[in-house]
Amino acid sequence: MSSTPAGRLNIDNVNPHVREAKYAVRGELAVKSEEYRAKLARGDTDLPFKQVISANIGNPQQLDQKPITFFRQVLSLCENPLLLQHEDVLLNQLGYKTDVIERAKWLLSKAGSVGAYSASNGVPAIRQSVADFLERRDGFPANEADIYLSGGASSGVNTLLHVICEGPNTGILVPIPQYPLYTASLALLNATCVPYYLDESHNWGTDVSAIKGACAEAKAKGVDVRAIVIINPGNPTGASLSEDDIRSVLDFAREEKLVVMADEVYQTNVFVGKFHSFKKVLRTLQKEQPGKYDGVELASLQSVSKGMVGECGHRGGYFELVGFDPKVQAEIYKFVSITLCAPVIAQCLVELMVNPPKPGDPSYELYDKEYNSIFNNLKERAYALWRAFGKMEGVECGEPQGSMYLFPTVKIPAKAVEAAEAEGRAADEFYCLRLLEATGVCLVPGSGFGQKEGTLHFRTTFLAPGTEWVGSIVKFHEDFMNKYR
């Protein structure tokens, strides 16, 4: 360390809630993997691998996934509207179709310039387009005034938790395992995370009795439990909720007056069964039993980062509010105003996601081909990985269901657990670190998401192309087991 005089800030006096927040997806392992990547880029040949595989984060376009052509063509025109003065060149020489040009013109007419701030909750016409999509998806009305365009779903979660959490005593039910955004945000807000466990024995299903138990226990301690987070399809588990499960959750939310936060960013990444939106199920319940469910408050989140869109880097998303008090909505509006607005080009991408080319449109055929190819690729890779896990000693993994992840259990020999303890590490972290050092494959240890005491897991995306890296995991695991047996 340098000998500069100490400044005002040090690790002991910064915001303790920042200090406490944990975010394993981009933690020590991720940082180390980037160091390896930089080393390899410098031509270093010391490492026992030639490539770093970032299977720690759902970042499709960092790996193999190509963006959807229609989306990017429209965005290129939004970025440089001067190109619209050359329609003939676009159409005849650059492969742009008429619907690309029309859409770009329409978006520009509504947003003005993508370099201008929009309304704090997003460009009104884009919010209307989202509302139209939700109506088509669910068969129930949606109102543009209840839609908030956000910088990815993360920023939406941040907004909602900021407004919902009154103080340290506010409790939010969060599934375990979970995407660590939730626990990190609650730590920052100094609110109480009330964990409920998903049921690994039923393919990570949502078990309402587990939710009830966790809620009752927290309430008995005096916690003001006021919201429940549901990630459907699940992250890191991939599990997809049945309509009955959603009804049970909504029923419980109604009884306990819990705000439902439905993280539905993987709604198109479903391999088994069918995605059911919380909004549709809530509206159906309200229709079936008039009056009974009227007080239920639902916030559902979506993003351009996931699905077949996979445009993480653009930071676009939205959330819809159902049943929220107008005065509470005004506070949400004020909160989003403070950071001005979501990136406008990402708002345009949200519009393209919810309103893609339709059959008969000039760009439809290519769009449809690209979309299906991405979907099928993801599914194939998921199964290839799953089959590889099936061959690994002490590893158990349910059949892939959706999202972009697998979350196998791994049973590690006692000697390995001891070796981990000697390093002051959790056993799953120790395992993932050794794997990274040996193979260049970066996973996230289960402890980053939470797991039942005494169980160990890791999360891997199934985005990386090829099978070599899968083979290297199998090989590493064999060596690891042999070493510590």
Place this chain on the structure above:
Amino acid sequence: MSSTPAGRLNIDNVNPHVREAKYAVRGELAVKSEEYRAKLARGDTDLPFKQVISANIGNPQQLDQKPITFFRQVLSLCENPLLLQHEDVLLNQLGYKTDVIERAKWLLSKAGSVGAYSASNGVPAIRQSVADFLERRDGFPANEADIYLSGGASSGVNTLLHVICEGPNTGILVPIPQYPLYTASLALLNATCVPYYLDESHNWGTDVSAIKGACAEAKAKGVDVRAIVIINPGNPTGASLSEDDIRSVLDFAREEKLVVMADEVYQTNVFVGKFHSFKKVLRTLQKEQPGKYDGVELASLQSVSKGMVGECGHRGGYFELVGFDPKVQAEIYKFVSITLCAPVIAQCLVELMVNPPKPGDPSYELYDKEYNSIFNNLKERAYALWRAFGKMEGVECGEPQGSMYLFPTVKIPAKAVEAAEAEGRAADEFYCLRLLEATGVCLVPGSGFGQKEGTLHFRTTFLAPGTEWVGSIVKFHEDFMNKYR
């Protein structure tokens, strides 16, 4: 109101710190102006004006300002890299120059896809480009590891205040008048804003004795004053600090061990004198008096939203840290990781801003012409507005100095103050509301930024084209004064 049963959340039980936060720039007046705009768009002819002029917010491209061609050409290629397969068409038919194509290729080689998450602190090569710019600007080294790319400067301020504020007792010195992002963020964090007044009698200069007084008073009350915000050039005042003023501030920061947060987003919007960066002055002091200033911590912020770039909607920016403890930097890195990364296309725009075409480059001539035309236009409009204010009874305004704003004092007759009180409004808010209703011109009342007890101001941008709106303010003011005299 509807008769739906009350939900869990209401205005009395949401986060009290969100409730307390104020953000006048996008408050009641702004919302009302948007309603008027929508009315006019529907063809409504009831209103006494034909156009809404949003002079409340520094949003150049919402008004007259065109984006700089070089920037948007490069971004269009980053959005649709397939266009790079048609270089001949780009060059010969679409007016793209070779440096546009080269830059896009370089950015894509460094970022991968703009649809992929980057490193949490931004694409390394773009951080290096920012560091290179800072070295050229200041004549002192800069390190890419100390640069954090952010979603506009607002998100940088949010990050820094989050880490700096330990609890309710943490005090941050904030200039009054100020951009309300600071007070709003401190309210959200439940930390203490320690206001210090700028000196209107010296063209809104920074008066170190006022800072000392405010700091001493807060410390006497037991507040842990640990940082000072300086907005240079000023918002809403436009004032530009002299090198001596900056030395005095840094000296005081050294004595009191205050972290300096230098909001330098208007660094190129300077009409009078010259911009001096805090970094350069700090490094100069450190060179002149070795050892003495080594412990000073400085964070300086920049954005693509302001200057001649004016790309607010893209949400790009960065901050540089100087003298921060590595462990504190690690907390900052973790904090930004939780929201993953700044929009990657906006990161590319940051790179273009700090590394624009140079003399001799194919795109230089047009870039230079566009840049200077924007600068001169802003200056002309600022002076036209200033001259108009000079003719208004009871209005006083210093000569335009920089940024995008004028912040005149207005003396309102006692009868108008009474009428405002009868409506339960501050007098400046009352004035601005009547102005909006009569003319469609939206300003921000001085109370939104803070002002000395007993004084009234408003802030207006000088971005809107034409002179008609200026005339309508003059006319309104005359009528207002006559009515309430």
